[in-house]
Amino acid sequence: MYIIRIGSPVAEARLADLSDAEIDILLEIYEVLRMTPGNGRSLGTGNTLVWDYNGLSVIYFILDHQNEVVVLRVDRFPT
Template identity: 65%
Template sequence: MYTILIGDDDAERQIADLSDDEIDALLEVYDVLRLTPDNGRKLGSGNMLVWDHRTLQVIYFVLEPQGEVVILRVNRFPELT
């Protein structure tokens, strides 16, 4: 099982600004990332990935040897009108 870490201050601010529903969606993403972080969509080459879920996009990288997933950004999808 992987440990979830917040990678920088921008990600912390983005998470702090989420609504309760968005936090619920983020926690669902965390549950999956703890078990299968490599299932995200690759961003270029290397270990940076993105996971789109409900109204959020989570950008992260995986540190395999340490068993860690580091969250870099949590973006909201633009509202569709």
């Protein structure tokens, strides 16, 4: 199981702007990322991926040796 941590000021600022319903969606995304972070869509080469779900998009980086998922950005997208 992976640990989720916020890894950028951009992600922190975006989290503060989310509604309660969006926070609930984000928590669902985090639960999936804790178990299977490698199933996200690749953003080119390396361990940077994106997970789109129910109106939110999370860009993250996987640190396999530390069992961490580092959230770089959280964005809304039209559903």
